[in-house]
Amino acid sequence: MISENIDQEIKKAMLAKNDAELRGLRAIKAALLLARTEKGASEQPDEDAELKILQRLIKQRRESADIYRQQGREDLFTVEEEEIEVISRFLPKQLDAAEVEAVIASVILQSGASSMKDMGRVMGLANKELAGKADGKLIAELVKKQLS
Numbered sequence: 001m002i003s004e005n006i007d008q009e010i011k012k013a014m015l016a017k018n019d020a021e022l023r024g025l026r027a028i029k030a031a032l033l034l035a036r037t038e039k040g041a042s043e044q045p046d047e048d049a050e051l052k053i054l055q056r057l058i059k060q061r062r063e064s065a066d067i068y069r070q071q072g073r074e075d076l077f078t079v080e081e082e083e084i085e086v087i088s089r090f091l092p093k094q095l096d097a098a099e100v101e102a103v104i105a106s107v108i109l110q111s112g113a114s115s116m117k118d119m120g121r122v123m124g125l126a127n128k129e130l131a132g133k134a135d136g137k138l139i140a141e142l143v144k145k146q147l148s
Contacts, residue, residue: 002050002090003032023079024086031057051132057087059135092132097142100134104142116147 006029013021031053035045045053065080088094095103107125111118122143130139 001047020082021086024083027057027083028054028087028090048131051091054087054091055132058084095133097138100130100138101142103129104139104146108146113147119143119147122147
């Protein structure tokens with residue numbers, strides 16, 4: 001579980017005086033605490049829920065980084081990139097586009113999908129199979145490409 005390792009990693013980052021790592025780790029801890037205390041949430045999020053939280057954190061930072069780069073704010077862009085790097089360490093190894101494409105092809109074959117009408121069903125199966133291993137935007141693009 002990710003939440004079990006965070007406190008130890010924060011201590012290491014504090015001792016090493018690594019501000020970038022500390023920011024990323026604290027962001028993870030805050031998001032996990034927030035998920036744990038949300039109304040209707042169970043006591044401790046399971047590993048899948050933790051992975052979704054981390055993916056959401058990375059997505060938010062990528063969007064912010066894009067905006068900062070467009071506005072010429074390299075200082076803020078660098079901060080977001082450093083946090084993405086720290087958060088990414090807690091996710092499973094990300095698959096490249098070719099590997100994702102192969103998984104999607106097998107999902108389409110297994111589901112019997114043949115047109116864009118089946119995209120919702122294929123997306124559901126692909127997201128389940130690729131949970132934490134690939135970006136949702138990439139999955140959607142590749143599913144569209146293969147169903148067209």
